[in-house]
Amino acid sequence: MSVAAAADRPGTAATAARFSPRWIADRLSKGVIHVVVISLTVAWIVPTVGLLVTSFRPFAAITSSGWWTALAPQFTFTLENYTKVLSSTNLGASFFNSFMISIPATVIPIAIAAFAAYAFAWMKFPLRDWIFLGIVGVLAIPLQLSFVPVLSFFVAHGITSSNLQPYGLQFLPVWLAHTGYGLPFSIYLLANFFRALPSELFESAEIDGAGTLTVFFRIVLPLSVPALASLVIFQFLWIWNDLLVALIYVGGAPEVAPLTVTIANLTNSLGQGYQLLTAAAFFSMFVPLIVFLSLQRYFVRGILAGSVKG
Amino acid sequence: MASVTFDHVVKRYTADVTVVKDFNVEIKDKEFMVLVGPSGCGKSTALRMLAGLETITEGEIRIGERKVNDVAAKDRDIAMVFQSYALYPHMSVYDNMAFPLQMKKTPKAEIDKRVKNASRILGLDNFLQRKPRALSGGQRQRVALGRAIVRNPQVFLLDEPLSNLDAKLRGQTRIELQKLHRDLETTFIYVTHDQVEAMTMGDRIALMYDGVLQQVGTPGDIYDHPANLFVAGFIGSPTMNFVPVITSNGSAKAGSFQVTLPKPVGEKKGTLGFRPEALTDRVVDGGNTLSMRVDVVERLGSDQYLYGQVGEDQVTARVDPRMQVAVGDQVKLGLDTRSLHLFDGETEKALL
Numbered sequence: 204m205s206v207a208a209a210a211d212r213p214g215t216a217a218t219a220a221r222f223s224p225r226w227i228a229d230r231l232s233k234g235v236i237h238v239v240v241i242s243l244t245v246a247w248i249v250p251t252v253g254l255l256v257t258s259f260r261p262f263a264a265i266t267s268s269g270w271w272t273a274l275a276p277q278f279t280f281t282l283e284n285y286t287k288v289l290s291s292t293n294l295g296a297s298f299f300n301s302f303m304i305s306i307p308a309t310v311i312p313i314a315i316a317a318f319a320a321y322a323f324a325w326m327k328f329p330l331r332d333w334i335f336l337g338i339v340g341v342l343a344i345p346l347q348l349s350f351v352p353v354l355s356f357f358v359a360h361g362i363t364s365s366n367l368q369p370y371g372l373q374f375l376p377v378w379l380a381h382t383g384y385g386l387p388f389s390i391y392l393l394a395n396f397f398r399a400l401p402s403e404l405f406e407s408a409e410i411d412g413a414g415t416l417t418v419f420f421r422i423v424l425p426l427s428v429p430a431l432a433s434l435v436i437f438q439f440l441w442i443w444n445d446l447l448v449a450l451i452y453v454g455g456a457p458e459v460a461p462l463t464v465t466i467a468n469l470t471n472s473l474g475q476g477y478q479l480l481t482a483a484a485f486f487s488m489f490v491p492l493i494v495f496l497s498l499q500r501y502f503v504r505g506i507l508a509g510s511v512k513g
Numbered sequence: 514m515a516s517v518t519f520d521h522v523v524k525r526y527t528a529d530v531t532v533v534k535d536f537n538v539e540i541k542d543k544e545f546m547v548l549v550g551p552s553g554c555g556k557s558t559a560l561r562m563l564a565g566l567e568t569i570t571e572g573e574i575r576i577g578e579r580k581v582n583d584v585a586a587k588d589r590d591i592a593m594v595f596q597s598y599a600l601y602p603h604m605s606v607y608d609n610m611a612f613p614l615q616m617k618k619t620p621k622a623e624i625d626k627r628v629k630n631a632s633r634i635l636g637l638d639n640f641l642q643r644k645p646r647a648l649s650g651g652q653r654q655r656v657a658l659g660r661a662i663v664r665n666p667q668v669f670l671l672d673e674p675l676s677n678l679d680a681k682l683r684g685q686t687r688i689e690l691q692k693l694h695r696d697l698e699t700t701f702i703y704v705t706h707d708q709v710e711a712m713t714m715g716d717r718i719a720l721m722y723d724g725v726l727q728q729v730g731t732p733g734d735i736y737d738h739p740a741n742l743f744v745a746g747f748i749g750s751p752t753m754n755f756v757p758v759i760t761s762n763g764s765a766k767a768g769s770f771q772v773t774l775p776k777p778v779g780e781k782k783g784t785l786g787f788r789p790e791a792l793t794d795r796v797v798d799g800g801n802t803l804s805m806r807v808d809v810v811e812r813l814g815s816d817q818y819l820y821g822q823v824g825e826d827q828v829t830a831r832v833d834p835r836m837q838v839a840v841g842d843q844v845k846l847g848l849d850t851r852s853l854h855l856f857d858g859e860t861e862k863a864l865l
Contacts, residue, residue, distance in 0.1 A: 403599035406566050411660070412587035412616035425603045510645060511597035 258284055258481035265478050284482035288469070293457050294486065297465035301490070304374050304449060304461050305442045308381035313434055315382065316389030317427075321419050323390065324397035325405060335394065341387045350451055353380065357452070364453040373459050376452040384448070385438050396430040397423060401511045432501035440491050462487050515577035515590075515667040516542045517563065517700060522572035524558050524724075532558045534724040536572070540717075545694050545701045547715030551747070552706050555724040557672055560704045564593050564670050576667060587616070592661035596673040598653050600645040600660075606632075607641040610659045624663075631662040634696070651682045658690075662697070669694075671703045675710065687714060708748050712736070720744050742861040745786050745854055751818060753854070756826045758785040765855065769824025772801040775850055775865060782858035789818065789831035791852035794844070801848040805830065810838055819844070 220226060256270045259280040264273065273279070288294060322328070323335050357363060357376050364373045400423065408418045424431070442448075446463040453459045455468065466483040470476045517540040524533035533555040540546045548556040561567040563574055565586030574581055581589050592613075600609050607628055614624045632638050635655040645653055654674060661669055674690075675683045691714055694701050705711055711718050712732045720727045720735065728740040739745035745753050758765040763777040765785050772785065796802050803823050811818040812834060819830040819838060830846055838844055855864040 401597065401599065403595045403597050404601065406564075407593070407595060407599035407660075408601075408612075409566070410564060410586045410591070410593050411613035411664075413612075417616065422601060422603075510600050510602035511595075 254481050254484060257478070258485055260284075260478075262478045284478050285486070288479050288482045288486065294462070294465060294483065296457065297460055297462045300374075300459060301443060301461040301463070301487075304377050304381075304453075305439055307374070307378050308385070308442045309435055309438045311378060312382040312385035312389055313431065313438060316386055316393055316434075317424065317431070318419070319386075319390045320393035320397050321423055323394040324400075326415070335390075338387050339391050342391065346384050346448070349383075353383075354451060364456075364459055374453060377449055380448055380452045381438075381442055381445075385441075389434055389438070392434060393427065393430060396427055400426060403511055428501050432498045436495055436498055439494050443487075443491055443494075515700060516540060516544075517546075517668055517702065518573075518575040519559065519563075520573040520575065522559070522562065522574060523570045524555070524562060524567065525570040532724050533562070536721075536724075536726055538719050538726060538729055540700060540702060543698055543700055545691070545703065545714060545716040547711040547718045548702065548704045548721060549708060549711035549715075549718055549747075550706065550721035550727075554721040556704045556706075556721045559721070560593075560670055560672055560702060563589075563668075563702065564591060565589050590667045591670055592664045592666040592668075593670040593672065594657045594661050594674045596676055598645075598657040598677070600653060600656055602645050605642050605644060606637060606648070606656050606659075609645065609656055610663050613660060613664050627663045627665070628659075631659040634662065634693070635659050650678055651686065654678060654686065658693070662693075666699070668700045668702060669697075671701065673705055674703075675705070676707070690714065708750065712748065720747065722747070738863070739786075739854065740863055742784060742786070742856040745856070745863075749788055751789050751829045751831070753786045753788050754826075754828045756785045756823070756828070757858075758783055758855075760855065767824065768826060770801075770803040772848060772853065773850060774853060774855065778855060778864050783864060784856045784858065784861075786854035786856060787848060787852055789829045791849045792828075792830035792832065792846040793849070794832050794836045794846060796845050796847040801850060802845055803828075803848060804843055804845050807838055807840055807842045807844060810840055 253270045256273050257265055259282070260270065260273050261279060261281050261283060264279060323331060357379075362376055362379070364376055367373050367375050404422060405418060408422055413421065444463060446467055449461050450464055453461075455464050457465070460468075462483075466480065466487060469479045469483055519536050519538045522533060522536040523531065525531045536555075536559055538546075548559060550556045558567060562569050563576075563581075565581070565584065569582050576589060576591070601612065604612065610628045610631060611624050614627060619627075628641075629638075632641055635658060637652065637655055637659060640648060640652060640656075645656065648656065654677070657674070671690075675686055678686060687710060690701075690703075703710075703714060711720075715732055717729060717731055718735050719729045722743050728735055728744045730738075735744060735748055739748065739753075742755070746755070756767045758767045759780075759782055760766075760774065760778050761780045763774050765772050765774055765783070767785060792803075805819065805821045805823045805828055807819050807821040809818075809820040811820070815834065817832050817834040817836060817838070819832060821828060821830075832838075832846070853865065856862065857864055
C-alpha cells in the first residue's frame, strides 16, 4: 500500500504540465512548506549556534560584544575555553560519574518496566486495570514532592552515598531514585506498545509450546525494539541532563558529582567563569548526540509487517 | 492420528451470553471436517476450545480417547493455522517453522529435516531465509501451514485460512489443501463462513447457527436433504427459493400455484423450498408448473439465471442457457417433484 502511494505522488506531479495553474500551485505550496520548515529549523538552531560560537571566543570578546559579531572578519577564535575546562577542573571524573549514574539508571527501570508492562498487557490477574491506573496516576505527581520523604527514608535506612561508598555502591541512591521516577512512564509506554501486538501471535506461540518467558524474550522483546530504543533515549537524556535529582541523592562532592553538577559549579555565584560554561556544555552534549544517533536506526518502521493479514 | 469428540460442549461467557450450546459432534480419524456457519455462530469458538485457547464451560472434548478439557494447548498435539497467519515477523521462514520444534527441544538435525521436508511439500525451498514481510499473501499462508506440518500433529485446526487471499489464489489453495490432507493422512478441522469452501473441501460438514449445531453430514447430504429452513437457505448458490404454502394431504398450495408433494404431510402451514435448478423449461403434462414474470436475466455462459415473480413470491430459476427469455416475459417452468423441500411453519424442520 505505502509503496504504491509513494509511487503515485511523483507521478501525479509529473502529469501537471509546466507553467499550468496546477504546476504553479504545486510549486508554490512546496515553496511555502520549505520556507516554513527552514525558518523553524533556523529559529530552533540559533541559540545552539550562538553557544557554539561563544565557546570559541576569548572572554574579553564575549563580555564586550554579541556572538554574531565574531562571524565577521577578523576572526579571533580560540580553544582557550576548552583547554581551561578540560585541564583545570575534574571534568574527566565527572564524565565517568555521569556514565556510572546514567547507564544503570537507564537499564534498571526499563528492564523492570518491560516485565511489568508485559504483565499488564497480556496476563490476567486480579485488579490489573486498577493497579495500572494507579501507576499511570503517579505520572501526575511532580517528582520534587518526593524528595523529602524519599530522602529521609534513605537516610533512616542508611541508603546514602557516603554509607555505600566502601562497597562501591555510592550511586545506588540515585539509581533507585531514577528507577522510581522513570518506571511509571516506561510502564505506560511499553504496556501500550505491547497491547498493540496482535493477539494471534501470542495464541500461536501458546500452541507452539512457548511459555510466558519464552514469549517475552523471543517474541515480545524483539518486536518492541523501536519502543525500547525510544524509551532508552528518553530516559538516558533525562538522566544525563539531570542536575536536581543527582544533587539531592548523591550530593556535590567531586568524587561522586556528575557532569551537570560540576558544570554548574564552574560559574560562581557572581557569574564569573561563564565562558567556561559554554565549552563545558558542548563537551557534555556529545554523549546524548552519540546515544541518539546510534539508536536512531532501531526506529524501524513497519516492524510487524508480514505477521498478520495478507 | 486421532478422532475428535465434542460431547455436550457449552461455552458461556456470562449467564446470558452463550455462544456454543450443547455441541455434539464426532470427527472421525483422518476426516476433513468443515465447521461452517455465518459469522458469530460459534464455530470459531468451538475450534478455539478444541485448540485450548478458550476454556470449556460445560461438557467434554476428547482427542482420541483422551479428555483434553484441562490439558494445556501445547500438550494437545494439535496445530492451528490462523486466519491472519500469525507469523513471527522478526524470524525467517525457516525459524518460523522451526519455532514449535525448538520449543519441544527437538534435536537440531531433526528440526532441519522436518523443516526441509515441509518446505519441499509447500514449495517454500527458495524462501527459507526470507522474513515474512518479503513474502506474498499466498506464501505467508503456506508458511503458516508449514509451521503446522512440521509438528506432525494428530489434528490440524484451520480457522478461515483462505479468507485473506484473493479469489484466484483461494481457489488454488483450496485444491492444495485437499491434496495436503490426502498426503498427510491426518484429521483436519476447518472453520469457514464460505459455503463453497465447505461444499468443495469437506468430507463432512457441520453447520452451525446461533451457537447450535444444525446438521452434520456429507456435502451431498446437506445439499439434498437439509434438515431445516436455515440449512436449506445457507447452502447453495443462488439460494433456495422459499414460498409460503398451506398443505393438505398430498399437495401444497401457494399464492398462485399448487404442487403435488411426493408424500402426504397432513394439513398445516409451511414453507415450500426448491432450488433454482429444480425449475426447467421442459413443462410436462400433469407435472407441477408455475408461471413466472421475468425481472432480470443473467447469462453466465454455462448457465442462465432468471429472477422474477411467481404471484407474490420472488423466485430464482437456473435454466438451460439456450432458452430464449427477455425481461418482462411470462414463462412457464416445470418443477421437479423429487427436488421439493417442505419445512414446518413453526419448527422450520424438514417435513419431506
